[in-house]
Amino acid sequence: MDKQEQSIFFANMVINSWEIQNNRVNKFLDTFSEEQWASEVAPNRNTGIYILGHLLAVNDGLMPLLGFGSKLFPEYEAIFLTNPDKSGLEKPTLQTLKENWDKVNGTLAEFMKKLSAQEWFTKHTAVSDEDFAKEPHRNKLNLLLSRTTHQSFHIGQLIFLVNK
Amino acid sequence: MDKQEQSIFFANMVINSWEIQNNRVNKFLDTFSEEQWASEVAPNRNTGIYILGHLLAVNDGLMPLLGFGSKLFPEYEAIFLTNPDKSGLEKPTLQTLKENWDKVNGTLAEFMKKLSAQEWFTKHTAVSDEDFAKEPHRNKLNLLLSRTTHQSFHIGQLIFLVNK
Numbered sequence: 001m002d003k004q005e006q007s008i009f010f011a012n013m014v015i016n017s018w019e020i021q022n023n024r025v026n027k028f029l030d031t032f033s034e035e036q037w038a039s040e041v042a043p044n045r046n047t048g049i050y051i052l053g054h055l056l057a058v059n060d061g062l063m064p065l066l067g068f069g070s071k072l073f074p075e076y077e078a079i080f081l082t083n084p085d086k087s088g089l090e091k092p093t094l095q096t097l098k099e100n101w102d103k104v105n106g107t108l109a110e111f112m113k114k115l116s117a118q119e120w121f122t123k124h125t126a127v128s129d130e131d132f133a134k135e136p137h138r139n140k141l142n143l144l145l146s147r148t149t150h151q152s153f154h155i156g157q158l159i160f161l162v163n164k
Numbered sequence: 165m166d167k168q169e170q171s172i173f174f175a176n177m178v179i180n181s182w183e184i185q186n187n188r189v190n191k192f193l194d195t196f197s198e199e200q201w202a203s204e205v206a207p208n209r210n211t212g213i214y215i216l217g218h219l220l221a222v223n224d225g226l227m228p229l230l231g232f233g234s235k236l237f238p239e240y241e242a243i244f245l246t247n248p249d250k251s252g253l254e255k256p257t258l259q260t261l262k263e264n265w266d267k268v269n270g271t272l273a274e275f276m277k278k279l280s281a282q283e284w285f286t287k288h289t290a291v292s293d294e295d296f297a298k299e300p301h302r303n304k305l306n307l308l309l310s311r312t313t314h315q316s317f318h319i320g321q322l323i324f325l326v327n328k
Contacts, residue, residue, distance in 0.1 A: 003167035006285075010174045013306050017313060042206035042324050142177050145309075149181060149316040156320030160206050 007117035014145050021151040041160040046085045048161045051154050053080035060104045065124045068111040171281030178309050185315040205324045210249045212325045215318050217244035224268045229288045232275040
């Protein structure tokens with residue numbers, strides 16, 4: 001495989017790992033009841049629904065970071081990122097979150113498909129040109145990689161909703 | 165960058181992500197008390213020490229899978245992989261696990277340093293030649309990537325030991 005094929009191959013490895021995490025959340029969405037999502041994953045820890053909204057807001061944040069466009073649900077930032085679970089801010093319903101989870105991931109998937117392998121290795125929008133010159137691993141693909149491990153971190157918590 | 169440099173760059177992105185997860189566990193090892201490690205991460209879930217041993221056994225499993233050699237602690241397989249936490253099998257002490265965690269990760273790091281970038285894209289030992297020809301993403305680097313997300317999954321649980 002030549003250099004170009006190798007970059008496509010490597011980008012696909014990371015995208016595939018990202019999709020595996022999304023699919024694990026999808027499986028929870030198919031199987032957990034509304035009551036399970038409303039439960040705390042452990043005593044005095046976040047509820048399932050907060051973690052779901054948090055993952056949704058983080059995924060939505062990839063839109064501007066990867067240069068795809070604006071966030072689809074900027075209002076989720078206050079509810080699920082900058083404020084904690086019991087902030088008193090009204091949360092969307094589970095049904096709304098489910099639909100918007102699909103919208104965000106579907107939109108990201110469309111844009112990712114169109115991104116060339118070479119573009120994956122360009123800087124994401126939160127890095128300055130200067131920093132990127134010094135730290136070229138801070139590229140778009142690496143950002144997706146860090147979001148992949150972040151998602152897996154929370155999936156390890158969501159799994160505690162099984163049998164709740 | 166040429167193809168060779170590009171492979172090194174890719175391999176380092178994943179190795180770096182792997183090391184980030186190891187370092188998060190190291191930080192827990194530096195800060196959690198023996199009592200915290202002995203606690204369940206959530207009611208009726210695994211104890212910290214079981215999860216630590218589990219991650220250690222999985223990392224040790226990379227030795228043969230990446231072609232580096234035999235496992236350093238094959239006896240951990242029964243205690244932390246094939247049997248559950250409350251199996252009744254005697255577990256090593258926290259101190260022993262700490263030391264062996266460092267040994268396994270240190271040994272892996274040494275071997276990883278010596279692995280050429282091209283070798284990272286060769287098959288791991290649990291895939292047949294035939295399957296690898298059909299699924300070339302089942303290479304050594306992808307295995308490390310899947311172990312990275314696995315580790316992050318359990319770190320999301322270990323964090324519940326904070327304030328226990």
